[in-house]
Amino acid sequence: MHNKTIAELSAGLKAGEFSSVELTQSYLDRINSLDEQLNSFITVTPELALEQAKQADEQRAAGNAGILNGIPLAQKDIFCTKGVKTSCGSKMLDPFISPYNATTINKFNDSGSVMLGKTNMDEFAMGSSNETSWYGAVQNPWRKNAVPGGSSGGSAAAVAARLAPAATGTDTGGSIRQPASFCGITGLKPTYGRVSRYGMIAFASSLDQAGPMTRTAEDAALMLNVMAGFDPRDSTSVEETVPDYTANLNDSMAGLKIGLPKEYFSEGLDDAVAKVIESAVKEYEKMGAVIKEISLPTSNLAVPTYYIIAPSECSSNLSRMDGVRFGHRCEDPKDLNDLYIRSRGEGFGTEVKRRILVGTYALSEGFYDAYYVKAQKTRRLITNDFNQAFADVDVIMGPAAPSTAFNIGELTDDPITMYLSDIYTIAVNLAGLPGMSIPAGFVNDMPVGLQLIGKHFAESKLLNVAHQFQQATDWHTKAPAAFK
Amino acid sequence: MQWEVVIGLEIHVQLSTKSKIFSGASTAYGAEPNTQACTVDLGLPGVLPVFNGEALKKSVMFGLAVGAKINERSVFDRKNYFYPDSPKAYQISQLYYPIVGEGHIDIDMEDGTQKRIGVTRAHMEEDAGKSLHESFHGQTGIDLNRAGTPLLEIVSEPDMRSAKEAVAYMRKIHSIVRYLGVSDGNMQEGSFRCDANVSLRPKGQEEFGTRAELKNINSFRFVEKAINVEIERQMDILESGGTVTQETRLYDSEKNETRSMRSKEEANDYRYFPDPDLLPIVISADEIEAIRATLPELPDDKCARYMDQLGLSEKDAKALTIDRDMAEYYETVQQAVGDAKMAANWILGDVAAHNNKNGIEFKVCPVNAEQLSGLLKRVKDNTISGKIAKEVFEAMYAGEGDADTIIDKKGLKQITDTGAIEAIIDEVIANNPGQVAEFQSGKDKLIGFFVGHVMKASKGKANPGQVNQLLQQKLKP
Numbered sequence: 001m002h003n004k005t006i007a008e009l010s011a012g013l014k015a016g017e018f019s020s021v022e023l024t025q026s027y028l029d030r031i032n033s034l035d036e037q038l039n040s041f042i043t044v045t046p047e048l049a050l051e052q053a054k055q056a057d058e059q060r061a062a063g064n065a066g067i068l069n070g071i072p073l074a075q076k077d078i079f080c081t082k083g084v085k086t087s088c089g090s091k092m093l094d095p096f097i098s099p100y101n102a103t104t105i106n107k108f109n110d111s112g113s114v115m116l117g118k119t120n121m122d123e124f125a126m127g128s129s130n131e132t133s134w135y136g137a138v139q140n141p142w143r144k145n146a147v148p149g150g151s152s153g154g155s156a157a158a159v160a161a162r163l164a165p166a167a168t169g170t171d172t173g174g175s176i177r178q179p180a181s182f183c184g185i186t187g188l189k190p191t192y193g194r195v196s197r198y199g200m201i202a203f204a205s206s207l208d209q210a211g212p213m214t215r216t217a218e219d220a221a222l223m224l225n226v227m228a229g230f231d232p233r234d235s236t237s238v239e240e241t242v243p244d245y246t247a248n249l250n251d252s253m254a255g256l257k258i259g260l261p262k263e264y265f266s267e268g269l270d271d272a273v274a275k276v277i278e279s280a281v282k283e284y285e286k287m288g289a290v291i292k293e294i295s296l297p298t299s300n301l302a303v304p305t306y307y308i309i310a311p312s313e314c315s316s317n318l319s320r321m322d323g324v325r326f327g328h329r330c331e332d333p334k335d336l337n338d339l340y341i342r343s344r345g346e347g348f349g350t351e352v353k354r355r356i357l358v359g360t361y362a363l364s365e366g367f368y369d370a371y372y373v374k375a376q377k378t379r380r381l382i383t384n385d386f387n388q389a390f391a392d393v394d395v396i397m398g399p400a401a402p403s404t405a406f407n408i409g410e411l412t413d414d415p416i417t418m419y420l421s422d423i424y425t426i427a428v429n430l431a432g433l434p435g436m437s438i439p440a441g442f443v444n445d446m447p448v449g450l451q452l453i454g455k456h457f458a459e460s461k462l463l464n465v466a467h468q469f470q471q472a473t474d475w476h477t478k479a480p481a482a483f484k
Numbered sequence: 485m486q487w488e489v490v491i492g493l494e495i496h497v498q499l500s501t502k503s504k505i506f507s508g509a510s511t512a513y514g515a516e517p518n519t520q521a522c523t524v525d526l527g528l529p530g531v532l533p534v535f536n537g538e539a540l541k542k543s544v545m546f547g548l549a550v551g552a553k554i555n556e557r558s559v560f561d562r563k564n565y566f567y568p569d570s571p572k573a574y575q576i577s578q579l580y581y582p583i584v585g586e587g588h589i590d591i592d593m594e595d596g597t598q599k600r601i602g603v604t605r606a607h608m609e610e611d612a613g614k615s616l617h618e619s620f621h622g623q624t625g626i627d628l629n630r631a632g633t634p635l636l637e638i639v640s641e642p643d644m645r646s647a648k649e650a651v652a653y654m655r656k657i658h659s660i661v662r663y664l665g666v667s668d669g670n671m672q673e674g675s676f677r678c679d680a681n682v683s684l685r686p687k688g689q690e691e692f693g694t695r696a697e698l699k700n701i702n703s704f705r706f707v708e709k710a711i712n713v714e715i716e717r718q719m720d721i722l723e724s725g726g727t728v729t730q731e732t733r734l735y736d737s738e739k740n741e742t743r744s745m746r747s748k749e750e751a752n753d754y755r756y757f758p759d760p761d762l763l764p765i766v767i768s769a770d771e772i773e774a775i776r777a778t779l780p781e782l783p784d785d786k787c788a789r790y791m792d793q794l795g796l797s798e799k800d801a802k803a804l805t806i807d808r809d810m811a812e813y814y815e816t817v818q819q820a821v822g823d824a825k826m827a828a829n830w831i832l833g834d835v836a837a838h839n840n841k842n843g844i845e846f847k848v849c850p851v852n853a854e855q856l857s858g859l860l861k862r863v864k865d866n867t868i869s870g871k872i873a874k875e876v877f878e879a880m881y882a883g884e885g886d887a888d889t890i891i892d893k894k895g896l897k898q899i900t901d902t903g904a905i906e907a908i909i910d911e912v913i914a915n916n917p918g919q920v921a922e923f924q925s926g927k928d929k930l931i932g933f934f935v936g937h938v939m940k941a942s943k944g945k946a947n948p949g950q951v952n953q954l955l956q957q958k959l960k961p
Contacts, residue, residue, distance in 0.1 A: 080530045093529065100523050102530060199530040205760035234532050235762050313760055316562050319573030320527045324626070327529075340566055363564070363755035372757055 001026055002162040003479065006071055006219040009165055013060065013070045020060070020070025024053035024114050027072045031116065031163045034483065038139045040148075040157040042077045043085050044117035052114040059112055067222055069112035074164035076155050077118035078125055079105050079210075080199040088201045089121040089133040089151075092321045092328045092347030102199020103231045104168060104210055111226045116164055120154030123349045124318065125175055125203040127151050128421045129411065132351040137408050140182060141480040142446055146405040149179030149421075155213045156183035161483035166214040166223055170200060172207045173306050174400070174425025177437035180213055181400035181449025184439045186466065186476060187213045188220045189425075191457050192432035193238035195224075196231030202317040204310035205236070207429040216476055217438065217466035221245035224459060240457055248460045249467040254288030256465065259393030263299035264424055270403040276441035276448040277399050283472055284397075284465075292393055296385045301378045302427035303419055308362050308375035309430070314352075315359030321347060354415065383431040390455050395465055399424055400437035400449035424451060434459050438466045439475035447475075486687040487722065489715055490695075491650045491680060492642035495657055496635050497667045498611065498675040499542045505610050505634035506533030506576065513673045521613070521628035527571030532761050535560075539634040540765060542666035543583045543608050544775045546636060549660050549782055550603050552587025554772050558607075560762045564755040568626050569613035577637075579756045582607035583765065584636075589660070590784070591652040592802070601653050602641030609635050630674075636666070642681065642692065647711035651704050654678055655806070658704075659783050663808040671702050678707055682714045684722060693718075694728040698742055701735050710735035714742050786811055794824035803832050809846040810836075813853045820857035821864060830860060834874060838881050851880045859887035872896050872944055899946045902954065905938070908946065909958055912937045924961040931955060 001023065004012065012018055028046050035041055049072065056070035080086045080098035082105075087093045101109070108115070122132040130138040130153025138153045140146035141161040148157040152169030156179035159167050169176040171189035180187025188211045195210045202208060212223030225246070230239040260281065265274060285291055323329040323343025330342035348356070362371035389396060401421055411418040428435040433456060437449035450469070454462040470476050504511055507524035524531045547554045559581040562574040584606035590598045611633040616625035638657060644650045658676055661667040669676045683695035698714055701707045713735075718728050732751075733742040781789070783805045790801035804814045810831070818827040835856065839849055851859075859880065863873045868891060879890045891897055899905055912934060913920055923930040931952070938951045 080528075086529070088529070096529065098528070098530075100528070198532050201529040202761075233534060235534050236532075236760075312757060316564050316574055316755070316757070319564060319566065320529070320571065322566060322568075322573055324568050325526060325528075325571065336568070360755065363757050365753045365755075368755075368757070 002030055003484070004165070005216050006068070006165050006214065006222050007216070009071055010067050010069075010222075014065070020053040020056040020072075020114060021050060023070065024049050024072045024116070027116055027164060034161060035158075035163060037482070038141060038157050038161055038163070039136050040120055040138050040154040040161065040163060041074070041117045042087055042089070042120050042133075042135045042154070045084055045115060048084070049114050049116050052109075056112045056114060066111055068108070068226060070114065071166075072114040072116045072164060073108060074116050074119045074155060074158050074167035075105065075108070076121055076152055076168050076170055078121060078170050078201050079168065080201070081105050081115070081118065084118065086118070086201070087135070088125070089123040089135060090347065090349070090352070091134040092344075093201075093326075094134065094328065096327050098199075100199065103196035103233060104200065104227055107226050107229075113226075119152070119158055119167055122151035122153065122175075123352050124201065124314070125151040125170055125172055125208075126314070126351050126355055128174070128178060128418050129406070129408070130154065130179070131408060131412055132349055134349060139408075140405045141483050142184065143405070145408050146446065147182065147408055149182035149401070149405060151175040151179075152187075152213060153179050156180055156185055156187070159183070159185045159213050159215060160480060162479060166212060166219055168210055168223075168227075169213040170208055170210045171425075171429065172203050172209075172310060173429050174422035176211050176213060177400045177425050177435055177449065177451060178422055180437040181451075182405040182447065184447025184449075184475070184478060184480075185213055185215055186217055186220050186436065186438050187211065188224065188436045188459065188462065189428065189434060190224065190228065190459055191238075191434045192429070193236055194240070194434070194457065194459065195227045196229070196234045196237050198231055198233040202313075204313040205317060206313060207306075207310060209429070217436075217463050217470055218246065218249060220436075220466070221249060221463045224463070228459070243460055245460055245463055248464045251464045251468075252288065253284060253465070253468050256284070256289040256395065257393040258284055258289050258291050259294035259389055259396045260291060261294050261296040261299065261389070261396060261398060263296050264398035268402050268420065268423065269399060270443070272443040273399055273401075273403060273448050276443060277397070277450055280440040280450045280469070281397060283469060287468060287472065294389045294393060294396070296389060296427070298378065298381045298385050299427060302382055302430060303423055305375045305378045305382065305430060306422075306426045307358065307419060308371050309379065311355040311359030312362045312372050313359070315356045315363065318348075318352065318356060323347070351415075379430045382427050386427070386431045386433060386453075394461065396453040398451050398453075400451040401425070404443050404446035404448060428453055432456065434462055436462050436466055438469060439478070440469075440473075441475055442478075447478075485723070487684045487719055488687045488689075489645050490642045490683045490685060490692055491644035491647070491711060493640045493644070493650060493653060494679040494681070495638045495640075495654065496677045496679075497546075497638065497657075497661050497669070499539050499634040499636055500665070500667050500675075501536055501538040501542065501634050503536060504632035505536050505539045505608065507632055509632065511633050513670075515629055517616075517625070517627035517629060519629065521631060525571065525628050525632045527573075533576060533759075535762060535765065536634065539608055540583065540767065541775055542664070543606065543636050544767065544772060545664045545666055545779060546606060546638070546661060547584035547587060548772070548776050548779060549664055550587035550589050552603060552606070553585035554767070555581060555583055555585055556767055556769065556772075557581065558583040558765045560608075560759045560765070561756045562759045565752045567612070568624065569615045569628070569631065571613065571628060571631055575610055575612065576759055576762070577609035578607035580758070581764075589653070589656050591649060591656050593652075594648065599649065601643045601649075604639045604641050606636050606638040609637060611635050647708045647715070650680060650711055651708045654704060654707055659806050659808075663780055663782055665780070674702065677702055680707060680711055680714075682711055682718070683728070684715065684718045694730050696728065696730070696742070697732045698735050699732055699745060706735060706737050709737070709740060710742060713740055717742065780808075783808075783811075790824075794818065796824060796828055800828045800832060804828060807846060813846050813849070816853035817857050817860065820854070821860040823860070823864065826860060826863075830856065834877055850883060851877065855880060855886050862887055862891060866898060866900065866947060867891065868896055868898050869944065869948060872898070896945060899942055900950060902950065905942070905946050905950055905954055906958075908938050908941050909934075909951070909954055912941060913958060920959065923959055931959075934959065
């Protein structure tokens with residue numbers, strides 16, 4: 001049962017092959033017996049899950065079951081969930097039980113789906129390996145001691161290990177696509193503004209976007225059908241019609257114009273990974289797509305631009321974690337400053353502190369123009385590059401990450417190299433574009449993700465392109481040996 | 485040395501929207517602590533602000549009223565600082581692109597001339613919560629009801645040269661926001677607050693001296709006193725050869741002194757940057773014109789009209805138009821009675837005096853405009869005299885009913901029946917033969933004596949004009 005996709009499970013529920021309670025219980029059992037090896041969940045919510053499953057079964061019996069009705073899902077611990085611990089991977093929010101639901105959580109509840117629990121993540125989504133989580137590193141299901149990627153490492157590992165049919169992730173600089181690549185699953189970061197950010201704990205507000213992490217493009221389409229849409233509680237969400245994302249999955253690839261940015265295939269890219277990507281592109285050629293080399297000349301500016309903008313925004317966003325109203329508070333504060341300094345000093349981990357310091361510096365008087373304002377300008381240049389490229393091509397393709405998953409501890413003392421593992425994903429966030437990573441092959445038994453980048457609000461096209469690849473290949477069906 | 489005082493004001497006006505500037509919580513004053521603070525106001529993880537368009541409309545109205553440029557694109561910035569009553573640890577404000585650009589108002593000087601004071605800008609922002617230091621046994625209580633109340637911060641040019649000018653500017657701004665209905669201007673409840681930047685420079689010097697910022701002065705009277713003691717303090721320093729420190733100071737109204745809060749060195753670096761949770765506020769020229777069309781007549785225009793069309797003196801016209809409620813009251817009475825001068829005299833005289841004595845505003849005056857009109861009509865049609873009218877007004881103010889009821893009940897109707905007046909006159913003449921003889925021998929002034937006696941005998945009800953006329957006839961030798 002656990003190897004089935006959402007689409008298959010939904011059909012099984014509909015046909016009465018099993019109930020949601022049975023399905024949910026089987027996943028809870030798997031989590032119970034297998035997650036010890038992975039640490040992919042921070043919180044498992046069995047009582048809530050079984051209650052929701054029971055309700056889903058009742059709804060189905062009453063004849064109003066939508067496609068996600070009764071489907072168990074895992075939610076990244078960045079989404080506020082009423083009555084359930086919402087830690088964001090941080091000691092700071094370890095005591096935080098959210099009094100409200102994120103819009104995304106409300107939408108999944110309304111869909112009749114079931115929440116299995118909250119997945120592990122880099123602290124406040126800051127990291128590319130899931131090692132910054134206060135709840136400990138997550139193992140990559142494909143190889144012991146390899147990282148699952150981050151920040152949505154728990155979600156990626158849980159889906160790859162079949163502990164959940166699908167999960168949510170969030171992506172600020174690659175946090176859905178890079179772990180999807182490392183764990184061999186399908187991850188979609190929608191266009192900025194496509195999915196509400198309300199109740200999703202902010203890292204970098206102008207970059208954060210939630211999306212599905214699934215095993216297939218079809219499942220991603222089913223998830224996005226629930227998640228997408230304007231939210232009056234999020235001023236940056238966009239009033240753009242939500243299509244049925246499954247409608248165009250079967251469109252032909254004949255004549256599809258694919259752009260390959262030469263900058264994405266140069267220095268820094270692992271040769272073996274490059275070969276996997278090249279053969280994936282050939283697959284599209286076989287289907288009738290037209291390949292074109294393009295250039296994104298400002299690609300080299302993406303990482304430095306991102307590491308000004310994201311820390312600047314996070315330094316302000318995380319200021320509300322002050323020990324006053326919620327979250328961690330130090331013992332016996334002497335005075336107000338002591339309360340602030342010790343609560344925050346104890347509550348935040350090293351990477352979070354590093355970014356708060358970088359952001360505080362970049363925004364401070366005398367440096368603002370040189371850093372923040374300049375970064376906004378280069379951000380504009382990066383966006384212009386993409387706009388120009390999309391005048392000639394329908395989809396841009398390349399690697400999702402420069403390598404396969406590295407080992408736990410390998411890069412923790414080398415933040416710059418760690419930051420560079422998002423080199424191909426970051427520009428997409430800066431430009432607000434939709435991007436995906438889909439399984440494209442293996443290097444030394446470790447998965448490699450092919451990145452697809454689309455025009456603004458072209459999620460349907462991306463899902464179509466991804467689905468067609470998955471019709472022609474079976475990389476996405478491979479499961480890690482220990483979790484088959 | 486001769487010193488010149490330089491003053492600029494920053495006025496914080498709470499905009500009278502029903503809900504907060506970035507959340508749906510109520511802005512009503514005086515609720516139990518933290519009962520009007522929703523998840524957004526509490527700054528919980530994950531919440532996002534959504535801008536309340538009413539705040540924009542009210543801000544634009546103010547901008548138009550002071551002849552300012554309205555910026556079609558304005559942007560919210562975050563002002564970052566830690567304080568327990570600032571739940572997000574940043575205040576959403578507008579630094580780089582405010583909604584209202586340069587404008588001006590004219591204030592009245594004591595010598596009867598006017599002076600133009602520049603408005604540098606006005607921007608929208610959110611109010612903070614309140615820290616409550618009493619009754620928490622050494623701890624501090626936080627009330628976030630006020631957090632997120634919309635504010636318009638109005639920044640003046642450093643154009644004022646005395647505390648009196650500063651107060652005149654502040655009163656004018658207060659009058660304008662109340663006229664526009666963009667704020668209730670209630671200073672006790674903190675709807676209208678003022679910071680003053682004060683500095684001194686040698687007379688004739690172009691360059692400004694070092695300024696001190698006086699924080700949060702919440703009444704017209706305290707603004708004047710605070711500025712004056714600050715001027716004295718700075719003058720003492722400068723006269724004795726010292727230098728003024730740039731700092732923020734607090735006015736203590738009990739001790740009538742200012743004291744240092746924090747120096748420039750201790751000042752926060754607020755790390756302003758555009759709030760990525762909010763889109764730029766865009767308003768088209770057409771939308772601005774639509775708002776302009778809703779502007780009420782403003783005090784200066786009203787004052788001019790009262791002088792031109794109603795023939796009031798400048799003094800009366802100004803006095804009547806400072807407060808919008810008073811002006812509306814006046815216009816109702818003036819139209820009903822058809823006597824602009826009489827209405828003005830009554831409202832600026834008896835009505836204002838009673839209201840002031842009782843601390844009552846015109847909006848809730850116990851004698852409303854219709855009731856006062858009823859009274860004045862009875863004076864106009866000679867039912868009662870002006871003197872009796874004052875007595876009736878007292879009774880009306882005390883809640884005894886409208887003018888006609890009181891006149892009836894108390895039998896105050898003027899005696900205009902010639903026969904009845906003649907009878908009284910005859911009696912007065914009969915009782916005062918000596919005075920009659922004196923009058924008839926040429927002591928004309930004694931007419932007052934007879935009028936007084938007749939009025940007294942009629943309990944003030946005899947028509948004074950008739951009494952005078954009949955007495956003259958009867959006393960003729």
